[in-house]
Amino acid sequence: MKKDFGLYIHTPFCLQRCHYCDFATFTLEEASTNIDDYINYLCIEIKKGSEFIENKKLRSIYFGGGTPSLLELAHFEKIFKELSQNGFSRDPQTEVTLEINPATLDEVKIRALKQLGVNRYSVGAQTFNAKHLKNLNRKHSAKDTIDTLSLLSELDCNYSFDLLFALPNQSCEELKEDLTYLNKFNPSHISPYYLTLPTNHFLNINRPQEEDEIKMFGIIYDELLDKGYSQYEISNFSKPQKESKHNLIYWTDQDYWGVGLSSHSYLSRENNFGVRFSNPKTFQSYYDWVSSWQPKDSLINDRRVENFEILNQAQSLTDYCHTFLRMKQGIAFDQLVDKFGPQRAGQVWQIAESISQSGWVVLTPDRLFLSKKGQMLSNQVFLNFTFINKFIR
Numbered sequence: 001m002k003k004d005f006g007l008y009i010h011t012p013f014c015l016q017r018c019h020y021c022d023f024a025t026f027t028l029e030e031a032s033t034n035i036d037d038y039i040n041y042l043c044i045e046i047k048k049g050s051e052f053i054e055n056k057k058l059r060s061i062y063f064g065g066g067t068p069s070l071l072e073l074a075h076f077e078k079i080f081k082e083l084s085q086n087g088f089s090r091d092p093q094t095e096v097t098l099e100i101n102p103a104t105l106d107e108v109k110i111r112a113l114k115q116l117g118v119n120r121y122s123v124g125a126q127t128f129n130a131k132h133l134k135n136l137n138r139k140h141s142a143k144d145t146i147d148t149l150s151l152l153s154e155l156d157c158n159y160s161f162d163l164l165f166a167l168p169n170q171s172c173e174e175l176k177e178d179l180t181y182l183n184k185f186n187p188s189h190i191s192p193y194y195l196t197l198p199t200n201h202f203l204n205i206n207r208p209q210e211e212d213e214i215k216m217f218g219i220i221y222d223e224l225l226d227k228g229y230s231q232y233e234i235s236n237f238s239k240p241q242k243e244s245k246h247n248l249i250y251w252t253d254q255d256y257w258g259v260g261l262s263s264h265s266y267l268s269r270e271n272n273f274g275v276r277f278s279n280p281k282t283f284q285s286y287y288d289w290v291s292s293w294q295p296k297d298s299l300i301n302d303r304r305v306e307n308f309e310i311l312n313q314a315q316s317l318t319d320y321c322h323t324f325l326r327m328k329q330g331i332a333f334d335q336l337v338d339k340f341g342p343q344r345a346g347q348v349w350q351i352a353e354s355i356s357q358s359g360w361v362v363l364t365p366d367r368l369f370l371s372k373k374g375q376m377l378s379n380q381v382f383l384n385f386t387f388i389n390k391f392i393r
Contacts, residue, residue, distance in 0.1 A: 003268060006249040007088070009042070009079065010260030011068040012283075014141040016102065020164075020203055023262070025066045026283075033283045038261075039075045041256075041290045043082040045259050045279075048293055051085035053257060058088055060095040060246035065237045067124075069319060080116055095120055095245040097160075103144035120244075121152060121159040128181045129174055132167050135203070148295035149185045149389040152359075160244065161190035165220065166213045167195055168206045175216050179223050186205050188242035192220045193235055194206055214376050216283075234375050251323045253339075261286045273316035277308040279315075294352070314387040317344060321385035325379070330362075330369025351384055 014025045095251040097120040125145040152159045165175055197203055229237035249256050258265045262281045280286040317340055324331045336345040352363045360374035360381045374381050
């Protein structure tokens with residue numbers, strides 16, 4: 001069966017460096033290159049990489065970053081032209097998402113992007129609270145966010161909203177205020193993210209206690225379900241038929257190709273459990289690699305060893321369990337058998353039975369999924385379904 005295929009395009013440029021960000025991004029002042037040069041190399045990668053991509057019918061295109069809305073229309077036109085010239089096809093059902101920061105798009109640009117096929121936006125606003133925006137080093141204001149959401153709504157755009165919670169000194173009341181603001185716009189999709197940081201990060205000071213963080217998740221969960229959203233993944237809620245097609249590709253073992261600086265890819269192969277690889281993380285190393293890369297019949301010969309993995313069964317089973325358990329639908333036993341065989345599927349079910357008394361998982365004869373408690377403690381649950389460096393008998 002032919003898998004869905006998604007394309008991720010990374011834009012590493014930003015107006016500012018958010019204190020919590022760990023992506024490969026650079027402010028326009030920090031960047032050792034200009035946007036035009038970067039787009040030229042990105043298009044060269046598309047042209048060269050198209051030689052090894054088997055399925056070129058695009059289910060989704062996702063412009064992530066960074067801040068892709070900083071690109072000019074000419075940059076988007078160049079990328080779409082390059083894709084078309086190298087055999088990649090899309091249709092009206094292809095989801096084309098653009099990540100944006102508030103105050104980085106106007107009506108003229110939105111209408112022009114629509115003509116190019118952009119049909120979904122992901123608004124990285126995080127919060128409406130001025131104090132928290134400043135603490136996170138966000139450049140935009142609450143008014144910028146409100147103006148941007150108003151414009152998207154007026155133009156009948158399909159958009160998602162990123163909501164960050166468990167911030168330093170954030171109270172449950174402040175989180176409720178964010179949700180009140182957000183409900184006035186009724187976006188089709190909302191992604192509430194728990195602020196995740198390295199242990200010694202300064203933003204960990206004065207974070208809410210664990211019981212308050214759990215309470216915050218419960219506030220979000222109850223409020224969004226009450227407003228007609230469905231939680232189809234741990235950190236994603238949508239109105240009916242408005243789930244992110246691109247993210248569903250990541251979570252349901254489908255193929256995706258990432259182009260641009262530091263982008264990650266996963267491609268399945270019939271004779272093994274698939275391959276995954278990533279691009280260099282600095283401009284010069286990325287440019288050097290794109291210039292010297294000569295795709296051949298075998299992808300193995302075309303990637304640096306440290307960036308390329310042929311997945312073994314343990315790695316693949318770990319990835320499969322972790323991603324499917326993030327979904328509301330969970331893991332279907334028959335699909336697990338189809339990919340890994342009855343012995344491995346049985347072992348997963350035995351693990352689920354062994355932790356079922358914890359209340360973290362719900363187990364039926366044909367399906368396994370996280371309980372609400374398990375969602376809040378998902379990292380602990382996932383440890384039980386981690387098979388890397390284990391020999392599975």
